[in-house]
Amino acid sequence: MKFIIDRFDGKKNYQQTYTVEKQDIEALTLLGTLLFIKQHLDLTLNFTASCRMAICGACGVRVNGHAYLGCDTKMTELFEEYKDADTFRISPLANYTVLSDLVVDWEPAIENLRKIKPGLVAKDEFSEKEGCRQNQEQYDRIVGQWDCILCGVCASECNKLTADHSDYMEPFVFTHAWKLANDSRSKDPMIHTKAAVMNGLWNCVHCHECTNRCPKHISGAEDIAGLRALAMRKGLNSGVGPAHAKSFYTDLVEDSGRLNEIRLALRTEGVSTVARAGTAITLMRAGKMNPLEIFGGHEIEGHKDLVKMIEAAKAANKE
Amino acid sequence: MQKEFAFFPGCVLTQAAIEAKMSIEAIAPVLGITLKEIKGWSCCGASQAQDVDPLATLVANARNLALAEQMKLPVLTTCSTCLLMLRRAKAQLDNGQKEKINTYLAKGNMNYQGTSEVTSLLWLLAQNAEELKSKVKKPLSKLKVAVFYGCHSIRPSKDLGFESSTNPTSFETVVRALGAEVVPFTKRLDCCGFHAVYPAEKSVMKMTSGIVNSAAESKADCVVTPCPLCQMQLDIYQDDAQETTKSKARLPVIHLAQLVGLALGIDAKKLGLDYNVIDASKIA
Numbered sequence: 101m102k103f104i105i106d107r108f109d110g111k112k113n114y115q116q117t118y119t120v121e122k123q124d125i126e127a128l129t130l131l132g133t134l135l136f137i138k139q140h141l142d143l144t145l146n147f148t149a150s151c152r153m154a155i156c157g158a159c160g161v162r163v164n165g166h167a168y169l170g171c172d173t174k175m176t177e178l179f180e181e182y183k184d185a186d187t188f189r190i191s192p193l194a195n196y197t198v199l200s201d202l203v204v205d206w207e208p209a210i211e212n213l214r215k216i217k218p219g220l221v222a223k224d225e226f227s228e229k230e231g232c233r234q235n236q237e238q239y240d241r242i243v244g245q246w247d248c249i250l251c252g253v254c255a256s257e258c259n260k261l262t263a264d265h266s267d268y269m270e271p272f273v274f275t276h277a278w279k280l281a282n283d284s285r286s287k288d289p290m291i292h293t294k295a296a297v298m299n300g301l302w303n304c305v306h307c308h309e310c311t312n313r314c315p316k317h318i319s320g321a322e323d324i325a326g327l328r329a330l331a332m333r334k335g336l337n338s339g340v341g342p343a344h345a346k347s348f349y350t351d352l353v354e355d356s357g358r359l360n361e362i363r364l365a366l367r368t369e370g371v372s373t374v375a376r377a378g379t380a381i382t383l384m385r386a387g388k389m390n391p392l393e394i395f396g397g398h399e400i401e402g403h404k405d406l407v408k409m410i411e412a413a414k415a416a417n418k419e
Numbered sequence: 420m421q422k423e424f425a426f427f428p429g430c431v432l433t434q435a436a437i438e439a440k441m442s443i444e445a446i447a448p449v450l451g452i453t454l455k456e457i458k459g460w461s462c463c464g465a466s467q468a469q470d471v472d473p474l475a476t477l478v479a480n481a482r483n484l485a486l487a488e489q490m491k492l493p494v495l496t497t498c499s500t501c502l503l504m505l506r507r508a509k510a511q512l513d514n515g516q517k518e519k520i521n522t523y524l525a526k527g528n529m530n531y532q533g534t535s536e537v538t539s540l541l542w543l544l545a546q547n548a549e550e551l552k553s554k555v556k557k558p559l560s561k562l563k564v565a566v567f568y569g570c571h572s573i574r575p576s577k578d579l580g581f582e583s584s585t586n587p588t589s590f591e592t593v594v595r596a597l598g599a600e601v602v603p604f605t606k607r608l609d610c611c612g613f614h615a616v617y618p619a620e621k622s623v624m625k626m627t628s629g630i631v632n633s634a635a636e637s638k639a640d641c642v643v644t645p646c647p648l649c650q651m652q653l654d655i656y657q658d659d660a661q662e663t664t665k666s667k668a669r670l671p672v673i674h675l676a677q678l679v680g681l682a683l684g685i686d687a688k689k690l691g692l693d694y695n696v697i698d699a700s701k702i703a
Contacts, residue, residue, distance in 0.1 A: 164585070164586075165585075166585040181583055181585060181586055182585075182586055183586070259609060259610035259612070259626060260615070260619065260622055263612070263619075263622035263623070263625045263626050264619075264621065264622040264625065267619070267622075268619075268622075302615075302618045302619075303615060303618055303619040303622065304615065305610050305612050305614055305615040305619060305622070305623065305626070306466050306570065306571075306610075306614035306615065307570045307574065307609075307610035308503075308570055308571070308574040308575045309570075309574060309610075311574070311575040311577075312574040312575040312576055312577075312584055317577075319575070321575070325469050325470050325473065326473075328470040329469070329470055329471060329472065329473060332470070332471055339618070340617045340618045341617070341618035342470075344467065344617045344618065345467045345468065345470040345471050346471055348462065348464060348465050348467040348468045348471075349464075349467075349468045349471040349472060349475070351462060352461060352462045352464065352468055352475070352476075352479055353475060357459075357461040357462065358430045358433065358461060358462045359430035359431070359434075359462050359465060361430075361431075361434050361435055368617050369617065378659070379655060379656070379659075382655055382696055383435055383655065386655075386694055386695075386696050387437075387693075387694060388434065388435045388436070388437060388694060389434060389435060390434075393434070400459050400460070400461055401458055401459030402458075402459040402482075402486075402527065403459075403461070405482075405526070405527025405528070405529070406461055406478075406479060406482055406527065408526040408527055409478050409482060409523045409524055409526050409527050409529075410472075410475045410478050410479070410523070411526075412522070412523040412526045413474050413475060413478050413520075413523040414472075414474070414475070416522070416523070417474055
């Protein structure tokens with residue numbers, strides 16, 4: 101069988117095909133296969149790896165366009181996923197600058213991590229002697245996010261980063277911000293949350309690639325949603341992103357119970373803006389938008405009960 | 420094939436994607452499916468409301484599911500985001516939240532039990548592809564189709580899980596059953612950007628344009644998607660997106676149910692093909 105590997109020698113990109121016997125690699129991991137190729141076929145192939153037990157996070161690569169942690173992926177799993185394909189394409193993680201073959205530059209991502217202040221700033225009451233104690237519930241809340249090993253798999257798959265990374269950060273950066281903001285030992289969740297908001301929190305496109313690919317089963321997308329809700333609760337709610345999310349909530353709870361598309365545009369961007377006017381005209385011309393909907397109405401059957409249910413939930417969970 | 424469903428249209432089918440509702444309601448009787456719209460269904464939160472209040476969003480969807488349970492029917496939707504929101508709520512409820520959330524539902528004399536499964540039009544058709552094929556009257560043999568799954572049909576697997584999210588096949592199975600040719604399309608699993616069109620417009624237009632261009636490079640006659648939100652993004656915003664990236668390609672983007680309807684021999688008008696913004700009349 102064949103492995104087509106994307107290579108880069110510092111100057112030019114090219115693909116190199118390696119032929120191996122399936123029986124030689126079928127009992128290995130993906131990392132094992134890369135090591136096999138390096139040991140038996142091509143000493144010049146570069147990739148990073150260290151612990152071989154899904155702790156160091158060094159061996160993330162893409163197979164057929166999707167990111168995997170090499171040491172945590174069995175070849176048998178790939179055969180199953182890709183229906184016994186006899187050729188696999190192996191590429192470096194996407195959304196990183198390639199340094200050599202499958203080796204990528206982590207420095208810009210680590211710079212982003214620094215922006216959210218990734219160290220725990222402990223509450224004043226904690227002392228050197230007593231340490232930072234947590235009860236089981238407080239520990240359980242954040243333990244999943246502590247599992248992040250900075251493998252970069254989530255960032256590789258992020259559709260927003262691919263489109264434009266200048267106003268966004270790697271999903272794992274938001275996960276680290278969530279973890280610190282929700283740690284009972286943290287002095288102030290806003291130290292981390294505010295930095296997340298200022299660096300693209302609302303620009304997530306909800307593609308859920310980060311959640312889907314994380315080898316540690318951490319949901320970057322849910323951490324982003326959690327940070328957004330926290331920011332809103334703490335009054336950090338200006339801008340298009342918060343206004344857009346709020347308009348769905350307003351329609352659900354305060355208005356009819358269903359989305360009003362005309363009001364959505366107005367609530368998101370304000371009456372004074374004409375940014376979305378062209379779209380509204382397109383929709384009206386196509387007969388898809390009734391301008392009279394601006395007046396709202398059409399409350400769903402049982403909406404008053406829905407509001408009672410939501411109010412009960414809110415009352416029971418007041419901070 | 421399960422023949423009767425509690426139908427969850429989702430907000431967009433009542434307004435900007437009215438043709439998605441027209442087409443699913445047109446194909447259902449031909450396929451022998453009865454869609455009973457859930458009375459009093461509310462917005463699922465649209466992958467947005469949880470950013471304001473995740474608990475309120477869960478309560479609203481617990482109520483939506485409980486309404487379907489009262490009808491003693493499984494839920495069917497065609498909107499992938501509704502699918503994700505409803506299935507995620509069901510997973511949360513079935514894994515420990517049920518008792519707590521039921522105390523809130525009780526304020527409206529409702530109760531969630533967990534008896535109604537949630538499926539999508541795509542999944543239903545893929546599971547019954549042979550039956551679908553037997554009902555095709557006008558095989559779409561000359562049509563080259565770029566199938567665009569849309570994120571929330573496949574991701575995240577933990578909530579959707581119908582098939583592999585990196586190598587799904589359901590959509591190809593359905594389109595081939597209709598007699599159409601599925602063209603290789605590199606961006607078939609990408610994100611259209613719909614959910615961030617307001618806060619991240621520049622990026623989203625680039626994403627939308629990339630998908631249209633990729634489909635055009637594959638020589639597709641049209642893009643088809645099971646999700647009305649992806650359809651809106653790729654259709655309504657297509658001209659804006661192409662202007663942003665100075666691209667020329669222009670392709671009709673149609674709903675899964677519209678494509679199925681054409682193969683079943685249903686009149687284009689009944690399938691709401693007039694409502695598509697990029698002219699789709701040539702496909703009919």
